[in-house]
Amino acid sequence: MNTVPSQPIVLDPTGAARHAEHALLRSHGAAVRVDVLGVTAWSVSDPKLLKRLLTSSDVSKDARTHWPAYQEVVRTWPLALWVAVNNMFTAYGADHARLRRMIAPAFSARRVQALAGFVDTTVHALLDRLGTLPAGERVDLREHFAYPLPIAVIGHLMGVPADQRDAFRTVVDGVFDTTLTAEQATANTTALQTMLTGLVATRRETPGDDLTSLLIDARDEESEDRRGLSDDELRDTLLLMISAGYETTVNLIDQAVVLLLTHPEQLAHLREGRTGWGDVVEETLRMEPAIAHLPLRYALNDIPLPDGQVIARGEAILASYAAANRHPNWHTDPDTFDLTRASKEHLAFGHGIHFCLGAPLARLEAATALRGLFDRFPAIELAVPTQDLRPLGSLISNGHQTLPVHLTTPPASSQVS
Template identity: 70%
Template sequence: MTTTPTTPIVLDPTGARTHDEHLRLRAHGPAVRVDVLGVTAWSVTDPGLLKELLRSPQVSKDARAHWPGLAEAEGTWPLALWVTVNNMFTAFGADHRRLRRMIAPAFSARRVAALRDDITAIVTGLLDDLAALPAEDPVDLRESFAYPLPIAVICRLMGVPVEQARGFRGLVDGVFDTTLTAAESAANTAALYEALGDLIATRRTTPGDDMTSLLIATRDEEGDGGSLSEAELRDTLLLMISAGYETTVNVIDQAVAQTLAHPEQLARVRSGEAGWDDVVEETLRLEPAIKHLPLRFAVTDIELPDGQVIAAGEAILPSYAAANRHPGRHGDTADDFDVTRPDKEHLAFGHGVHFCLGAPLARLEVATALRMLFERFPRIELAVPAAELEPYGSLISNGHRSLPVRLRR
């Protein structure tokens, strides 16, 4: 029997004890009210219910149209950018379809396949750099491997010049940092928009064969009455650059950590019982890159299976990490890392019309990185016990502060 808390459960902005928190959320049924840095929302942790809501026309991502709480949150909530951007991430209905159609070509099967050789070359260069380091000294693999690969790939796809790419990293990190104050978050947003403005100016002057140049050309050819406004152009670049690398960093980080912490699973890969694609999918299930994703909004009253009602206008927080480990879906082994698990179904890339367009690219990057890393350094090991790896300070982003390993060539 589940109980309903009298007050919302306050989510820890530091993400210090993520899995304990998810157990607490699930103990209250398929959905429960939570406090997300001062904003009340319904955390949905049951995978069946979550999939139903993610594909329901009764649920919107357009805060301006469907969230009465936006006016108050916009000036005071540290995560306001997550619900106020003008791109397909927050679009609803026809607007979402219009924007998704414009971005989809960047992640077509042909374009992703064309990046395969680039990804291999980037990974080779990073591994060469690692091989040049002292063999027994600990190396932070998150900093020296998990970060630079996705940054290089997304910057190549988007046409971000090298000198501008360096500045984006810290600013995008700030978008995912839920320990910032509202003022700090606003300052980070202002700096990020300035950087995006510089990128747009650069590609308007010197266009190339990249998605940024294509979007700018579409915008400039069609003008103000066309299919893409200037604000949508800017915020679409923000979405593609930030989502395109921050999440992939976390998956590489978590996949390496889980594989090294479970040598019996690594042995299964090396024996051929499982493949690196299996490692990627089980990592996405067990430790998805995004734990909670702010926010969606009820367009109408929605009755839940336990009789509770999400009222029209209330916020909904998809809690992907808790849903992925739900024992009702994966049984008693839901918390185990098992690369041979027959059913690795997960919601790491979302579900429904907002399913992540970049999923095939992310999967390719992570699988390539893992295969080449473990081939190049077959004796690689964690430099600290797995239990001592510190979580990244965020209730959204799911990674580690660092990933110290010994390469042991």
């Protein structure tokens, strides 16, 4: 029988021992109380329960309406931005449906497919740059490949001027950094909101064929007044799209490279045609999802748990995606990286009505980047022992601070198709 801790489990804001912490969460049953930087929530790590809650009308993401602790917490909590933004990420019911149907066309299959050429060109330009480095030189692949690709793509997609993209990167990194103090997080939020307000002003003055311009003019065709996004909704929607479209893809590329380089037998499956790059992307998303925990949701009514405990009305819920993805009741040998496993089902992009709209674009970017990288540098290897790779300082974002590798000149016969 699973034991119930007498006190909430304090989640490590540095992510230093993530897998051990996730195993601890699972050991206490389907859900357990945790301390998230001073806020108590129910961490749900059982995939069956988590899927049920993610599709339940008894669970909301609207903190202002459904979290009694909101007003007190939001003043001092370092993660206040995650619950205070005014966009579809924190919307519930009809309000969420309105925002999502206004934004969904921005990520239509046609728009994503139209980006394929830009993604491919950007990948090859980055690889060409890496190819000019002296043979054997140690290079941080996160900094010089995993970062610049999503930054270029989301900047192109959203109409962020090229000279502002590095600044956006800095403040978006701060959104996911759970080691910041409340004061530092507030300053970072202010800087980000100022940049977003400036982006809106620029695109109002000089609209283009980009999603910021599209969202400025968006109207809800199903409402009687066909109203558009409010200023706050527009700014916070841009925040969501830029941050989610950037940080998660960086981590996906980062983690996939590490998994392939530390599992040569799986890389051999690729080289010999037994699996494809889509398999790499999906198994990476299962093994090392870009987002480990996603704050927060709230119970609208009491929710009984399998072990007899109850998530009480008004209590917060933390979706612990990384812990759920490796649950032993879901996958055989869940801690094994296996490109040939029949089912690679995961929750890396969420589930239900809040499923990530940007998932097809992230998959396109990651598959294109990984294929190009291993084609160009088939003998790429880590430049440090695996245990020396340092995790990001975050309980949310799942990646590495740096990814040091050695690149080599590719023999033509070794390319992966």
